[in-house]
Amino acid sequence: MSRLWPWIVGLIAVLAIWVDIPKHQFSFPFNCPGICFRLPGGASGFQTEIKTHLGLDLQGGTQLVLQLRPDKLPPGTTIPIPELNTQARGVIDRRINALGVSEPVIQALGDDKILLELPGVSDLQQAQEIATRQAFLEIKVPTDGGGFKSLEPPLTGANLKPTSVAFQGANQNQPVVQFEFAAPDDQRWVQLSKDYLRKPVQITLDGREISAPTITVVFTSGSGIIEGGFTTQSAKELSLLLNSGALPVPLEIVQSSRVEPTLGQESIQKSLIAGIIGLALVALFMIGYYRLPGAIAVVALLYYTVLTYAIFRLVPVTLTLAGIAGFILSIGMATDANVLTFERLKEELRSGKSLRAALEEGRVRAFSSIAYSNAATILSSAILFVFGTGTVKGFALTLGIGVAVSFFTAVIVTQMLLRGVLSFPALRKRSLYGVEERDIERARELRATPPVRA
């Protein structure tokens, strides 16, 4: 088994580097060897693009948290709240799709809230329209007093076939929205035209009148038009809203934020610089303090960085600013395992053991400390991940994955590299491991006297 490790470690490294290379994709069946750059337009067939998923704070966009307000529904509504939530998300999803926002996030937060993330949308008012416009269409009939009232039960837009924009008028330049009721509401629409012939009916959207045409003929089908003095744009918008369906429940924005794409770009650059400098500082320190093992630790650390980033891209983990902070912090924590190993190695070397024996002894004795240390951090990351929200989750996930990967690199990769180095006779001097002959002498003297004195 131990003969296999170098091959496995090497293979993982190659795969990780391949995954890390920006902007390429798996194509199936493989139609290009090695790295496939994404072609504009894209080829048909199965394609999974591997890329770094960036959070809103890094790529710019708008985030909303929406609160369901079932208390604002007419009394007697009996749909359970989780069902309302699912329906509302469906409606918002259709609206976003129609607008062509790429990679939106529409998630339930508990039963009564919805998280909405719109990358690339920097118009807060547009986001609000998408999220909170109820688009509740209702046909009302005249009362004796000259007002309008709902039918019993109300005739609403719930049962509409897809609507479309048409043009009418003398020059065919007046945009209108064509609609058609599906069964059984089409029969009610026909009946309504009989009941209220030569009287006005009111078409309302979210309680506001759009138009109040007078019925001039008895309808023969469920179709009709809405003419509300539209522009082409507003007619299209209304048609889209009606096609996406009405929100089953009023939604209220309880949290909103917007990040400019340029600011996100800046954050990426800054955290990249911070990461490189942090890594460089740790590398310098490790080599300065531990010499040859330090250099090995740095190789392991680079391996760790490449592998972790590849995992982020594969899973995929959406990277936020806090997530990157977690990643950078995990670089520092990943060295802990190496420090534990090297300190034991030094201790064993000072006690006069041969390099090979010291290495083996150090490995065995450091293992439980490393396992324990990593378990503690993974545990606290798990708590943060389960109970945290947004930013906190991102941080916990990257920190947790980072620490788990560091366990692999510290136990397998570092040990393997150390053993590999020992096969070169020129690298078998104790001084390369930070232990001089006089250290061994001193340790021997210390052992001669009891270590603990009163």
Next chain:
Amino acid sequence: MLFHFVERKWWYFLISGLVIVPGTVFLLLGGLKPGIEFRGGTLIDAQFTSAPANEEVREIFAGLGHSAIVHRAEGERVQIRTPQLDTDQTVAAENALKAKYGSAYVGSTPQSVSPSFSVEILRNALWSVALASLLIVLLIAFAFRSFGWAAFRYGIAAILAVLHDALLVLGVFAILGYFYDVEVDSLFVTAVLTVIGFSVHDTIVVFDRIRENLKLNPGEPLNPVINFSIMQTMVRSLITGVTVVFTLLALYSFGGYSIRNFALALLIGIISGAYSSVFNAAQIISLWQEIEDRLRGRARPQLKGSTPA
């Protein structure tokens, strides 16, 4: 070569106290300022090529009917805090800034939280802290499960060391909040929880060595064993601390202002955690033993006196 870690414990406690006591005072003075996440409201972080005077910006918002608290922030930014604005009001305010400053106004990052939702966010944060604390206590209990009766005092000492670190971070941010209006958000809570996890583990490593050495040297007095154990684990504690501090320093200095406070909270906490596990945690064990010895010492003469003949 033995350091007198235990004998100088009062000095180390004093150093901790010098930071914790003022911090606690400012905590009690309400120095810890909740961010809009925990309080509700709107924060508009506006970027300029050359930042205008706070008063001027405040007047623009007053003109729109919003009472605003305006702060200058680094990098030609101005932070404007108001009660919760709705989307239309936010956009109107941004347009007013654009109209007034033209191309000098680069753009802004608005963030709004409704007061009702902020209550929920705060409650979640407190829950996660409570749960994490419970788990930490369980983790300590698990780590010291084979210590026998001594587990109790080791557990208490570890919890005290963790409280030390949490209190220190909270205190420093209370001071920063009191004087510089630095606010705390859920990232801050995350930082505190991360620090707690890190610190507990550091302390457990030291205590583990103490137990190991007590077993290897039966009958030895406690204090020298503690000194020796701290020495053995100190290098590892320091080096691990130093590497984490290096990465955090890089994050603090180059990571941009959005995560600067987060990096600062972690930095303070990790340094405090390394300090408390080397200079405080085991010293508490020693102090406990000394108090116990003194109480017994006082009890013994009485015992002798009560049994004459």
